[in-house]
Amino acid sequence: MSNQVIWLIVLLAMCTAFGLYRKRTEGRIKLARTHEHRAPVETSVGANSPTPQAPPIQPAARPGLGNFKFGQALGEDVTLVQFSSAFCQPCRATRLLLADVAASTPGVAHIEIDAEAHLDLVREMGVTRTPTTFILNSQGGIVGKSVGLPKRLDVMNVVQAVTANA
Numbered sequence: 001m002s003n004q005v006i007w008l009i010v011l012l013a014m015c016t017a018f019g020l021y022r023k024r025t026e027g028r029i030k031l032a033r034t035h036e037h038r039a040p041v042e043t044s045v046g047a048n049s050p051t052p053q054a055p056p057i058q059p060a061a062r063p064g065l066g067n068f069k070f071g072q073a074l075g076e077d078v079t080l081v082q083f084s085s086a087f088c089q090p091c092r093a094t095r096l097l098l099a100d101v102a103a104s105t106p107g108v109a110h111i112e113i114d115a116e117a118h119l120d121l122v123r124e125m126g127v128t129r130t131p132t133t134f135i136l137n138s139q140g141g142i143v144g145k146s147v148g149l150p151k152r153l154d155v156m157n158v159v160q161a162v163t164a165n166a
Contacts, residue, residue: 026148029135029158075102075109077163078143079136080155083115083127090149094131101155108159137162 080098084091095112102110115122115130125134128147135144135158144158 027146027150027154028148029144029146029150029154031144031158032142072111073109074111074136074140075107075138077107077138078105078109078159079140080108080110080159081134081136082110082112083122083125083130083132083134084112085115085130088130091131094133094149097150097152097155098133101152101159105156105159105163107163135159135162137165 080102082091082094082098084095095110098110102108113121115127115132125132131147131149133146133150133155134142135146135155137143143162146154
């Protein structure tokens with residue numbers, strides 16, 4: 001085989017691997033990491049010593065959505081914030097999906113942000129593609145993020161988990 005054929009096979013293998021990776025991760029909701037602040041645990045053992053308890057898990061720090069003025073009220077329990085662009089076909093499908101979830105679930109709101117009009121927020125939030133959806137809890141903390149068209153069942157599961165913990 002010539003070097004050109006070998007390079008072509010390698011290139012095709014790399015493109016196939018990337019396509020499979022992209023298909024697998026498209027629309028998957030990644031839950032936000034939480035930071036756990038640990039206090040020193042007492043080591044004394046005795047009948048009267050208190051049982052050491054782990055401190056509560058603090059919500060992850062949210063970069064820029066806390067100061068952004070959405071122009072509409074956040075949901076009582078959950079807010080679905082969607083970054084989209086005008087000519088994005090998956091954005092339209094995501095808009096319909098999230099609006100339907102918000103309409104059918106009490107305490108849930110859907111907010112759509114035009115990514116082209118808010119480039120500073122897009123950079124701050126790390127939005128690299130549209131649609132990108134952030135799932136916020138009642139305090140405005142980021143609970144999850146999805147890039148691409150999310151699956152309805154995944155969105156409903158996260159919404160139910162957040163509302164159960166509210």
